[in-house]
Amino acid sequence: MDKKLIKQFGTEILSYRLRTGRQKTRLRYEDFDKQLLELDFRLDTLHEKRRNLGWEPLIPPIQRGWKRFFVLREDVAAGKQCVFFEQLLQKINTTDYSWKKDFTIKKRKRGRKIYVVREQRLLAPCEWQFKKLGFSSQEQQFFYEQWQTDKYGYLSKRYIFSEPWRFILTVKPNMIDKKRVTDPELESEIEQIWQYLKQRCYDLKLEKLRNGSSGYRYYRYYPKTKEAAFFKKKCITQWLDEIKEEQIHD
Known part of the structure; x- marks a missing residue:
């Protein structure tokens, strides 16, 4: 006042x-x-x-680039544990998208520009992701702990799948069959x-x-x-x- x-x-x-x-x-x-x-x-x-x-169906469907993901190898899919590894793959599978079918990117090596295949790995979950995915005791035996540095320089514990040879990459057209x-x-x-x-x-x-x-x-x-x-x-x-x-x- x-x-x-x-x-x-x-x-x-x-x-x-x-x-x-x-x-x-x-x-x-x-x-x-x-x-x-x-x-x-x-x-x-x-x-x-x-x-x-x-969502509503898109008629006709259109192709937007290519997608790449992991599938079971032929000998693993024909084995007795195919169902077990198929369920495990659903939890750690990753999908990558590209406009080119060969998934190559441009890099510079010794002053020259070359094309190399883009790297793709299985999911390496951190601690809270590992708990959230709900792995069984049998599935947990296929993982080992490893400390890795992220892009910001911090260390974090990751769980790495010990037998990645059981899965191979496959490329398929990325088809869009629905829209919002x-x-x-x-x-x-x-x-x-x-x-x-x-x-x-x-x-x-x-x-x-x-x-x-x-x-x-x-x-x-x-x-x-x-x-x-x-x-x-x-x-x-x-x-x-x-x-x-x-x-x-x-």
Whole structure:
């Protein structure tokens, strides 16, 4: 409350709970934030409705590239344990997609560009995945533990299948025989809300309201290499002085 008003009307004016200019401005900001959160909730509701529209058959089916996955080898499929390994393969099988049937990618070797076949492996689940897949005691005997480093430099325990020779890769056309049911009114409303948030840059403000940050700071917490930490111990001028001294002594 402004002190001038208290001096003019006395302390009785405090009982009316009049808001100051700063409080009114803060309430306007809070009200706008609530409106953004309501729009976000509306978007989530519309996306959920779109996911629940279901599928409809695509006539005629179309081919979109190729897919590659593991199958049982011929001698394993003809053996007595074919059912056991088929059930095991369903849990650790992986599928890869490509526009080219040979699944080759371009790489550089000794200055020349060559084409090599893209590598594909069986699933190596981590601890929580291994528990979630529900392997039986007999199936667990075909796995061994191995510590691996991920792309961020962290170590994690992986469970590797010990007999990958039982499975081979096969390539088949990737056929699309169904498509999602679309609702034009639903799509139009989603697009209008998203354009309103994007054009006015309210999407960053909304992300900050939801998560407490706009997301760009997360990249600072990736582990850094030892070389970067070593070179940051000294400034550039110190490194240049040391290089000059080494050249003089040489």
